[in-house]
Amino acid sequence: MEQVTLGLVGGGTVGGGVFQALERNGALLSLRTGYKFHVAKVVVRDLKKPRPVPIPSELLGTDWRAVVDDPAIKLVVELMGGTSTARHVVRRALEIGKPVVTANKALLSAYGEELFALARKHQTNLYYEASVAGGIPIIKVLREGLIGNRITHLYGILNGTCNYILTRMKLEGLEFQEVLDEAQRLGYAEADPSLDIDGHDAAQKAGILASLAHGFWIRPEQVSASGIRTITKLDIQFAGQLGYTIKLLAKVKQIDPGTGANVRSKIQVSVSPTLVPNDHVLASVNHVFNAVFVRGDVVGDTLLYGRGAGQDATASAVLSDLADAAFDLRNGVQSRIPPFVSHERNRGILPLADEVSPYYVRLTVIDKPGTLAKIATLLGRAKIGISSVIQPEGHVGESVPLIFMIHDARHASMTRAMSQIGRLSVVRAPAVMIPVEQF
Amino acid sequence: MEQVTLGLVGGGTVGGGVFQALERNGALLSLRTGYKFHVAKVVVRDLKKPRPVPIPSELLGTDWRAVVDDPAIKLVVELMGGTSTARHVVRRALEIGKPVVTANKALLSAYGEELFALARKHQTNLYYEASVAGGIPIIKVLREGLIGNRITHLYGILNGTCNYILTRMKLEGLEFQEVLDEAQRLGYAEADPSLDIDGHDAAQKAGILASLAHGFWIRPEQVSASGIRTITKLDIQFAGQLGYTIKLLAKVKQIDPGTGANVRSKIQVSVSPTLVPNDHVLASVNHVFNAVFVRGDVVGDTLLYGRGAGQDATASAVLSDLADAAFDLRNGVQSRIPPFVSHERNRGILPLADEVSPYYVRLTVIDKPGTLAKIATLLGRAKIGISSVIQPEGHVGESVPLIFMIHDARHASMTRAMSQIGRLSVVRAPAVMIPVEQF
Numbered sequence: 001m002e003q004v005t006l007g008l009v010g011g012g013t014v015g016g017g018v019f020q021a022l023e024r025n026g027a028l029l030s031l032r033t034g035y036k037f038h039v040a041k042v043v044v045r046d047l048k049k050p051r052p053v054p055i056p057s058e059l060l061g062t063d064w065r066a067v068v069d070d071p072a073i074k075l076v077v078e079l080m081g082g083t084s085t086a087r088h089v090v091r092r093a094l095e096i097g098k099p100v101v102t103a104n105k106a107l108l109s110a111y112g113e114e115l116f117a118l119a120r121k122h123q124t125n126l127y128y129e130a131s132v133a134g135g136i137p138i139i140k141v142l143r144e145g146l147i148g149n150r151i152t153h154l155y156g157i158l159n160g161t162c163n164y165i166l167t168r169m170k171l172e173g174l175e176f177q178e179v180l181d182e183a184q185r186l187g188y189a190e191a192d193p194s195l196d197i198d199g200h201d202a203a204q205k206a207g208i209l210a211s212l213a214h215g216f217w218i219r220p221e222q223v224s225a226s227g228i229r230t231i232t233k234l235d236i237q238f239a240g241q242l243g244y245t246i247k248l249l250a251k252v253k254q255i256d257p258g259t260g261a262n263v264r265s266k267i268q269v270s271v272s273p274t275l276v277p278n279d280h281v282l283a284s285v286n287h288v289f290n291a292v293f294v295r296g297d298v299v300g301d302t303l304l305y306g307r308g309a310g311q312d313a314t315a316s317a318v319l320s321d322l323a324d325a326a327f328d329l330r331n332g333v334q335s336r337i338p339p340f341v342s343h344e345r346n347r348g349i350l351p352l353a354d355e356v357s358p359y360y361v362r363l364t365v366i367d368k369p370g371t372l373a374k375i376a377t378l379l380g381r382a383k384i385g386i387s388s389v390i391q392p393e394g395h396v397g398e399s400v401p402l403i404f405m406i407h408d409a410r411h412a413s414m415t416r417a418m419s420q421i422g423r424l425s426v427v428r429a430p431a432v433m434i435p436v437e438q439f
Numbered sequence: 440m441e442q443v444t445l446g447l448v449g450g451g452t453v454g455g456g457v458f459q460a461l462e463r464n465g466a467l468l469s470l471r472t473g474y475k476f477h478v479a480k481v482v483v484r485d486l487k488k489p490r491p492v493p494i495p496s497e498l499l500g501t502d503w504r505a506v507v508d509d510p511a512i513k514l515v516v517e518l519m520g521g522t523s524t525a526r527h528v529v530r531r532a533l534e535i536g537k538p539v540v541t542a543n544k545a546l547l548s549a550y551g552e553e554l555f556a557l558a559r560k561h562q563t564n565l566y567y568e569a570s571v572a573g574g575i576p577i578i579k580v581l582r583e584g585l586i587g588n589r590i591t592h593l594y595g596i597l598n599g600t601c602n603y604i605l606t607r608m609k610l611e612g613l614e615f616q617e618v619l620d621e622a623q624r625l626g627y628a629e630a631d632p633s634l635d636i637d638g639h640d641a642a643q644k645a646g647i648l649a650s651l652a653h654g655f656w657i658r659p660e661q662v663s664a665s666g667i668r669t670i671t672k673l674d675i676q677f678a679g680q681l682g683y684t685i686k687l688l689a690k691v692k693q694i695d696p697g698t699g700a701n702v703r704s705k706i707q708v709s710v711s712p713t714l715v716p717n718d719h720v721l722a723s724v725n726h727v728f729n730a731v732f733v734r735g736d737v738v739g740d741t742l743l744y745g746r747g748a749g750q751d752a753t754a755s756a757v758l759s760d761l762a763d764a765a766f767d768l769r770n771g772v773q774s775r776i777p778p779f780v781s782h783e784r785n786r787g788i789l790p791l792a793d794e795v796s797p798y799y800v801r802l803t804v805i806d807k808p809g810t811l812a813k814i815a816t817l818l819g820r821a822k823i824g825i826s827s828v829i830q831p832e833g834h835v836g837e838s839v840p841l842i843f844m845i846h847d848a849r850h851a852s853m854t855r856a857m858s859q860i861g862r863l864s865v866v867r868a869p870a871v872m873i874p875v876e877q878f
Contacts, residue, residue, distance in 0.1 A: 024737070025588065032586055135741055140580070144759060145579050147472070148464050148762070296755060302746075307741075315587070316588055316738035320584050
C-alpha cells in the first residue's frame with residue numbers, strides 16, 4: 001500500500017485529536033483510500049509541556065522549518081492555530097509546492113486571499129474543511145455538493161460557546177454572566193471569552209463561508225459582528241412569548257439590487273444575536289451544536305448540523321482533508337478543485353447601515369402616562385413602523401420593560417432612532433435592539 | 440474553455456430538471472469548474488409526448504444506444520429511472536469505459552454490486568449522488584466528508600411522501616387515507632403509492648446508504664421494511680401525549696456482538712414507522728423534507744436536511760456529479776474515489792427477528808375487568824417487560840384502545856406475543872406495534 005508521510009505542526013488539542021483519530025481509524029481510512037497515512041513528525045512549541053493526547057517522544061520536534069522542508073514529508077498539516085507562526089508555516093509549505101491541510105480559521109480569515117493565491121501560484125493545494133464548523137463538512141458541501149447552486153442565503157450557528165450559553169439561558173432561565181462563569185469553570189469557555197461571545201469567531205467563519213459562496217474574498221473587517229453580552233434573561237423570555245428563540249446567527253444574504261442605478265446585487269455578511277422563529281429548524285439547534293442553513297437557487301433549503309469544535313469533530317474534518325490530499329497526490333493532481341474559485345459575480349458588501357430587517361426592541365422606561373406616546377412619536381418621525389408593543393405584566397417599580405416589534409427598517413435608521421429615544425428622560429437604559437429573521 | 444459533452448438519457452421530470460438547471464446555472468458551473476457542460480442529445484421514449492420542461496426538438500432522440508456509443512459523448516447521464524432499459528444503458532456505457540451519472544436508486548439498490556464491479560473492471564466511474572435524498576449531498580458526505588469515521592448509527596427520513604402524510608396527520612389530526620387521497624389528487628403521491636407508503640422506496644435508499652457506510656453490498660431483500668398504512672390518527676395522538684412523533688425511519692445500526700461466540704458485529708438495516716422523541720432533531724423534520732442523521736465514532740452526531748426528491752433537488756445533485764465527473768475526466772482520473780469501497784468489516788445483516796427495541800403497542804380491547812390481567816400475563820410469560828400502560832380516557836363503547844410501552848424486546852418475541860394476545864377473546868383487532876428509538 002502506498003504511504004503518505006505527514007508532518008503535523010501542532011500537538012495540542014487539535015493536533016493530538018488528529019494523531020489519536022489516525023491511531024484509532026487509520027486502518028479503516030487505508031481501506032477506504034488505498035493509502036497509509038504515516039505521521040513522521042509532530043512539531044510542538046515545548047517538548048516538556050503535558051499534552052492532551054500522548055504522542056511518542058521520538059516523533060516530537062520543535063523545528064517547524066526542518067519538518068516542512070523535509071523531502072520525506074509530502075503533506076503538511078497545520079494545527080497550531082494563530083496567525084503569526086502558522087502563517088509562515090503554511091506559506092513556506094505552499095512556496096515549496098507542498099499541499100497543506102489546515103484547521104485555522106483565524107489564519108484563513110485574515111490571510112486567505114494571500115494563501116489561496118500562493119497555492120495557485122505554486123500549483124499546490126490548501127485544504128481547510130476543519131476551519132469552519134469542524135464536524136460539519138460545510139466546505140465540501142458548498143464547494144462540491146452544491147456547486148450547481150447560487151447560494152442566495154446562508155445562515156449559521158457557528159459558535160458553540162455562544163449557543164451553549166444562549167441555550168442554557170433559555171432552558172434554565174439563567175442570566176448571561178451566570179452561565180458564562182460556569183462555562184469558564186468547566187472549560188467550555190475561554191478565560192478571555194471575547195473572541196467567542198463578542199461574535200468575532202463566528203464572523204471569521206461567516207467571512208470564509210461568504211467568500212466561498214460568492215466567489216470573492218471578504219475581509220474580516222467587512223463582516224459586521226455583534227455578540228451576546230447584552231442579551232438578558234428578560235429578552236429570551238419575551239422572545240419566547242412572541243414565538244422566537246434568540247441565537248447568535250451568521251447571515252450571508254444576496255441582496256438583490258433595486259430598480260435604480262445599482263445593477264449589482266450586494267452581499268450582506270453579518271453576525272448578531274437574532275430572533276429565530278421557533279418553528280424554524282435553526283431554533284432547535286441547542287447546546288454546543290453548530291448548524292448551517294443554506295438556500296440554493298436549485299436545491300432549495302438545506303441544513304447541516306453537528307459539533308462545530310472540539311478535538312474529535314475537528315479531527316474528523318482533518319481526516320477528510322487528508323483523504324482528499326492523498327487522492328490528489330496519487331493522481332498527480334495538484335488541485336482537483338482549486339482551493340478557492342473566484343467567480344466574483346456579486347462583488348460588493350452591503351454596509352451594516354443598509355441592512356434591512358424587522359427588529360425586536362426592549363426599552364427600560366419609567367412607568368408613567370405619556371411614555372409610549374413620546375417613543376412612538378420619535379419612531380414615527382423616523383418612518384419606523386411598529387408592528388406591536390408589549391408592556392409585560394408583573395414588572396413593578398419605577399423602571400419597567402417596554403417591548404416593540406418593528407417592521408422592516410434600515411439599521412442606520414434604527415440606531416439613529418434608538419439614540420434619540422435614549423435621550424428621552426423617561427428612558428432609563430440603552431435600548432436592546434435585536435434583528436428578527438423571517439427566512 | 441474545455442467542454443464536456445453530455446448525453447442525457449431521460450427527458451422527464453428529472454431529465455428536464457437537469458436540462459433546465461444547466462440552462463440556468465451552466466455559466467456559474469463553468470466559472471467554478473473551468474468546464475462547459477454541453478448537452479448534445481436527450482434520449483426520450485416518445486418524441487411526441489409533452490414534457491415538463493421544453494427541450495429543443497433537435498436535441499431529442501429515441502435511440503439510447505446511438506447516444507451512449509457516440510464517440511463525441513464523453514459522459515452518460517441516466518435519468519430515465521426503472522431497472523430494465525436503464526440497466527442496459529448504464530452497463531453499456533461502463534463497458535465502453537464511459538463514466539455514468541445516475542439518479543436511479545432502484546437500479547443501484549437492485550444491481551449496485553454488479554454495476555460498481557463493472558465500473559471498476561472498465562476503469563471508469565459511476566456517480567450517484569442523486570440516487571438517495573436528492574437535495575442532501577449524503578453520498579459525498581458519507582464517502583468523503585466522514586471518510587475517517589466508522590458509521591455506528593445512521594437514521595434517515597428518506598421518503599418525502601410518507602413524511603408529508605405523517606406530518607399532516609399530526610398537525611391537522613387527519614387519518615391516513617384522507618391525507619393520501621388528497622396527496623394523490625395534488626400529485627404529491629403516485630397513483631400506485633405502494634412503493635412509497637409500504638416503505639420499499641425508503642428501504643432501497645437505506646440499503647444503498649448501509650452498503651456505503653459498512654463496505655459490503657446489502658441486497659434489497661435484506662432490508663426489512665414496513666410502511667405507514669397501519670398508522671392511525673389515534674397512534675399519532677397517543678405518541679404525542681407520550682412525548683413522541685411517529686416518523687417512517689430508516690435505521691442502519693452497527694450491533695455490537697455479545698460476549699459469546701459471535702465475534703463479528705452485525706448490521707441492522709430496517710425501515711419502519713418509529714416513535715422519535717420530540718426533543719430529537721429528527722422529530723422536527725416535517726412535510727416533504729428528508730433528513731439523515733449520522734453518528735460517526737470520531738465526529739459524533741451530525742444531521743443533513745433538505746428536499747429528498749423533486750425536479751430541482753435532484754438536479755442539484757446531478758450537477759454536483761457532473762462537476763466531479765468533469766474533474767476526473769480533466770485529470771485523466773477514471774475514479775478519484777472508487778465508486779464503492781469494499782471494507783467489509785461488519786459483514787452480516789441482523790435478522791429482523793433479532794432486532795431489539797422498546798415498543799409502543801396499541802391494542803383494541805373489550806372494556807371489562809380482567810382484560811389487562813390476561814394481556815399482562817401473556818407478556819410476562821414471554822418475558823416482555825412493560826414500562827407503562829395507558830388506558831386513554833374519553834373512549835366509550837365496547838372496544839377501547841389500550842396502550843403499552845414495552846421495554847427492550849426482541850422483534851421475534853414481540854410478534855409471537857402479539858399473535859397470542861390477538862387470540863384472546865377480549866382483543867378485537869390486530870395489535871399495532873411500533874418500535875421506539877432512543878438514539
